[in-house]
Amino acid sequence: MATTQLADEGDFDLLSTIYDIIKSVEKEQQDNNQKLKDSQEAGQKVLELQRKLDHAREVVKKLPGIELSKEEQLQQIDLLRQQLTLKRDLLNKYRSITTFDREAQTEFQIHQH
Amino acid sequence: MTSHKSTREVLLTCIDDIEIIAKELLDNLIAQKQQKPVSAEHSQLVELVLQKDTELKATLKLAEEQGVLQQKVVALETEVERHDIEIRNLQKQLKEAEQLLATAIFQAKQKLQAIDKANSRPVNSEELIKFAHRISASNAVCAPLNWQQGDLRRPYPTDIEMRLGFLGRLGEMNVNGHMSFPELLHRPNHSMQQGSSVPNSQAGTYSWLSQNDLQMPGLSVSHLGVGGGMDHKTPKKENEDVDVMSTDSSSSSSSDSQ
Numbered sequence: 041m042a043t044t045q046l047a048d049e050g051d052f053d054l055l056s057t058i059y060d061i062i063k064s065v066e067k068e069q070q071d072n073n074q075k076l077k078d079s080q081e082a083g084q085k086v087l088e089l090q091r092k093l094d095h096a097r098e099v100v101k102k103l104p105g106i107e108l109s110k111e112e113q114l115q116q117i118d119l120l121r122q123q124l125t126l127k128r129d130l131l132n133k134y135r136s137i138t139t140f141d142r143e144a145q146t147e148f149q150i151h152q153h
Numbered sequence: 154m155t156s157h158k159s160t161r162e163v164l165l166t167c168i169d170d171i172e173i174i175a176k177e178l179l180d181n182l183i184a185q186k187q188q189k190p191v192s193a194e195h196s197q198l199v200e201l202v203l204q205k206d207t208e209l210k211a212t213l214k215l216a217e218e219q220g221v222l223q224q225k226v227v228a229l230e231t232e233v234e235r236h237d238i239e240i241r242n243l244q245k246q247l248k249e250a251e252q253l254l255a256t257a258i259f260q261a262k263q264k265l266q267a268i269d270k271a272n273s274r275p276v277n278s279e280e281l282i283k284f285a286h287r288i289s290a291s292n293a294v295c296a297p298l299n300w301q302q303g304d305l306r307r308p309y310p311t312d313i314e315m316r317l318g319f320l321g322r323l324g325e326m327n328v329n330g331h332m333s334f335p336e337l338l339h340r341p342n343h344s345m346q347q348g349s350s351v352p353n354s355q356a357g358t359y360s361w362l363s364q365n366d367l368q369m370p371g372l373s374v375s376h377l378g379v380g381g382g383m384d385h386k387t388p389k390k391e392n393e394d395v396d397v398m399s400t401d402s403s404s405s406s407s408s409d410s411q
Contacts, residue, residue: 062179065183067187106216107161127233134247
């Protein structure tokens with residue numbers, strides 16, 4: 041599952057690492073040398089898990105657009121759309137306003153009196 | 154309950170939870186190897202970790218959608234910013250226009266007040282021109298157009314003019330011991346005919362004076378007196394002066410008819 045360009049598929053694949061650790065821990069060896077190797081391997085796998093967790097956290101911090109929850113983000117989009125409509129209407133109103141004319145002047149005078 | 158948590162927070166919490174559960178799981182495994190197995194808790198932990206992983210994947214999907222929405226948000230914000238700039242420009246222009254119009258209206262109101270003032274007290278333009286001629290007749294306002302260096306004319310009455318004037322000839326007496334007005338009147342003309350060096354402006358000045366005074370010889374006595382008690386006749390004299398002035402082109406000092 042590719043989220044964005046910032047995150048790869050394997051960034052959040054923690055389960056497999058955990059599984060590997062469990063596998064190496066549960067390996068039962070009779071040979072002492074192998075046991076040592078296995079324990080070393082298990083240790084490395086644990087470190088790898090830690091590294092993966094930290095990496096996952098880094099990736100999450102860099103992902104865009106998740107400062108708000110989805111509902112809040114949709115609200116934000118709504119608000120922005122409303123703002124844009126208002127401003128567009130305002131500009132159009134002032135662009136299409138007519139210059140001074142006699143009728144408007146007479147109306148204004150009547151209104152004043 | 155609590156307010157909406159941001160997706161980022163949810164993701165980070167998920168990851169932390171998985172970490173904790175994994176650690177628990179491993180601790181359990183190791184303990185299991187060494188001591189008695191605690192299988193029930195173990196399977197619970199495994200289920201929990203699987204659940205958390207599913208949760209993580211779902212939240213990641215949500216984050217992906219939100220990433221797409223964020224692009225829309227950015228585009229909308231850019232548009233709104235652009236409109237804001239336009240609105241600010243429009244505001245500036247309207248403010249300038251308002252200032253210009255306010256200034257124009259103020260000046261127009263002042264002009265209207267001046268027009269009303271002028272209409273309430275109208276002055277005949279002919280009278281204004283006559284007075285302008287009288288004021289400028291002595292060359293005190295502006296030099297004559299053909300004046301050059303060396304010209305004897307001056308913006309003030311010169312000593313010759315003073316001597317030829319009323320005060321200058323105050324000492325001249327006729328046989329009877331008092332001044333005869335017609336003699337005084339004819340004197341300047343007489344001296345000019347003799348070819349004195351009286352310049353044109355003097356002639357101009359005296360010509361209107363002499364003509365007016367000829368018409369009103371009766372006033373001469375009052376002018377000779379120290380404190381004339383006949384003040385009520387002077388405005389009438391001035392009016393007659395004014396009437397004559399408009400038709401008499403030689404009264405203007407700037408004319409070269411002399």
